[in-house]
Each structure stands twice: as C-alpha cells, then as structure tokens.
Amino acid sequence: MLLLFFISHLFTLTSLHPIHVSVSEVELSEHEVTWTVRIYKDDLLLGMYGKNADVSNLGEPDEIKKDILAYLNKHLSFSILDKSLSWTVTDIQPDPESIWVILSAKTSSVLPSTFVIKNNILLDVYRDQKNIVNLIWKTGKKSVVFKRGSAEKSISL
Amino acid sequence: MFSIYLDLGFDHILDINGYDHILFLIALCALYTVREWRQILILVTAFTIGHSVTLALSALNLININATIIEVLIPVTILMTAILNMVTKPDPDRKWRPNYFLALFFGFIHGMGFSNYFKALLGKEADILTPLFAFNVGVELGQLCIVAGIILLNYLVTRYLKLKQRLWTMIISSLAAILACYMIVERL
Numbered sequence: 006m007l008l009l010f011f012i013s014h015l016f017t018l019t020s021l022h023p024i025h026v027s028v029s030e031v032e033l034s035e036h037e038v039t040w041t042v043r044i045y046k047d048d049l050l051l052g053m054y055g056k057n058a059d060v061s062n063l064g065e066p067d068e069i070k071k072d073i074l075a076y077l078n079k080h081l082s083f084s085i086l087d088k089s090l091s092w093t094v095t096d097i098q099p100d101p102e103s104i105w106v107i108l109s110a111k112t113s114s115v116l117p118s119t120f121v122i123k124n125n126i127l128l129d130v131y132r133d134q135k136n137i138v139n140l141i142w143k144t145g146k147k148s149v150v151f152k153r154g155s156a157e158k159s160i161s162l
Numbered sequence: 163m164f165s166i167y168l169d170l171g172f173d174h175i176l177d178i179n180g181y182d183h184i185l186f187l188i189a190l191c192a193l194y195t196v197r198e199w200r201q202i203l204i205l206v207t208a209f210t211i212g213h214s215v216t217l218a219l220s221a222l223n224l225i226n227i228n229a230t231i232i233e234v235l236i237p238v239t240i241l242m243t244a245i246l247n248m249v250t251k252p253d254p255d256r257k258w259r260p261n262y263f264l265a266l267f268f269g270f271i272h273g274m275g276f277s278n279y280f281k282a283l284l285g286k287e288a289d290i291l292t293p294l295f296a297f298n299v300g301v302e303l304g305q306l307c308i309v310a311g312i313i314l315l316n317y318l319v320t321r322y323l324k325l326k327q328r329l330w331t332m333i334i335s336s337l338a339a340i341l342a343c344y345m346i347v348e349r350l
Contacts, residue, residue, distance in 0.1 A: 028284065030285045030286055148163040
C-alpha cells in the first residue's frame, strides 16, 4: 500500500526536471556595487504579477522597467551597517529564455569587508528556488546560495 | 565555490520533483542482488563515465543538443532499461552484459540533461572548470546514495519479505516502465 501511495504521488509531481534558479554576479569596488542578475522571464513575470496576470498585455517598456526595479528593490538588498543601498537600473538585456538586469549603487564611504545581502527572489513562488550569488572583488571571489529559510546572509570578504 | 556547486549537484540528482534520474538508477540496479555488487559497480561506473563526458562537453559548449529532445530521451532510457530487465534471463556467471554498454550510452543522454541544469547555474564567469568538477562530484555522491538505498531495499525485501529476486526485478521494472511512459507522453 505504501509503495502504491508513493507511486501515485510520483504522478502528481512534475516529472520534467524543473529549474528554479537565479544567478547573480556582484562586483564590488571601493565606492560602487554592481549587481547583475539573471532570472528566467516566465518566473520573473510570475513573481512580479502573480499567476493570474495577463502576460500578453504588460504595458509600455518603461512601465515594465519600473515594475522590475520595484520587484528587485523589494527582493535584493545590500546593506552596510543596517543601511540598504538604493539601486538604479543600468541595463536590461533579454535573451531567449531569461533576462539580465544590471543594477548599480554608489556607497557613501569605502566599502567595508562585512555587509549583509538579502536575496529572496521567487522564494515565495517556488519551494525549491535557489538564488546563487557570485561576489567578485579585486582580490577574490566567493559564492553564496540563498534559499527558503536562508534568504539573508552576513558576508565577510 | 567548490562546496556550493557540489551541494547543487548533490541536490539536483536527489531532487524528488525531478525524479527521472533517480528512476533510471532504480531501473538500472533492479536486476541485481547485493551479492552482485561487482556488476552494479561496473554498471554505475559505465553510467558515470557516460554522463561525465557529455556534461563536460555540453557545459564547455563543444556539443549542443536541443534540451527538449534530451528531456524526452531521458524517460526513453528508463523505459528501455526496464524492458531489458524484464526480458533478460538472470545469469550471474555471464561476465559481459549488453546493459553495461547501454548504461554508458544512456549516461551520455543523462549527462546532457545534467548540463541543461548546470548551465542554468552559471553566471558570466570565465572559469567554469571548478564549478563543473564540483557539480559532477556532487552528482556522483548523490548517485552513490541512491544506489546504496536501492541495494539496501532489495536486500530487505528479498531477505525479510522473502520476495524472489526475479519477482522484485519484474515489479520494479514494470513500475519504472509505466512512469517512463507517462513522462514520455507528458514531454512530447
């Protein structure tokens, strides 16, 4: 019976291996943070507008850009001494499946070696969503994964 | 970076939401008892060589095959393995079996499936060798856990439930074949 229950449960799962991942590269310099994030387009639309959104009628590109910035401002943060940086969209580059958004922010003082990053992109949509962040600075590189239950991390370079 | 990609490889193969690779390993090992661990080792090694080769080639963009085709071919490999299990007569003395070569060939297909996921994990970094190696090691470790689980389950079922090995093979292979057909239809 247990085996039958398990097998019937398998049919309810999606057997196509789903990819619920965003990848970011965060370049750190003395006075600027540049955050490039790649998100699957369909996932981003789901995150921004929900399941019932009419994706064929999204409005003007400028409006969508505003919505993307609002979404990313809510879900990506880089804080120094409890103060979050304010992002500006530098560029948006779509490719067939995903979208690359380049954000940048100036820091008021020299970037310290310890800061806090929050990345909860799509964590409320997909239980298995993983957000990979590759930090790159002058003398090193570090990767961090954000997922449900660990959407915010203190980073020391 | 190494441990991050190792975890991602490990989680990927053990992810029950995408159970196709798990099901393939179950079908691959269904024919064998714990005493036939040498044959299992050869089979799993052949599969590992196969998927490591195409994972690397595809990740390095040396081969590029449509992901949709690969997603359909993966359940086809499960179905063929299950059918082969059902028609193969048990012969523990036979040294070389056709399924060793099939495991290698099917490994090529699964490797391309792994690479579709692996490529999704990459940013714009120039060096992909470290993530690639770490991801592959993670997949291998996950694969070992699955194989160990199958062998243990086989041992418990044949030892304590007194199920004949042949019946066990037929049950597991039939279930794998049904699920594989479902996946093929869903992905077409």
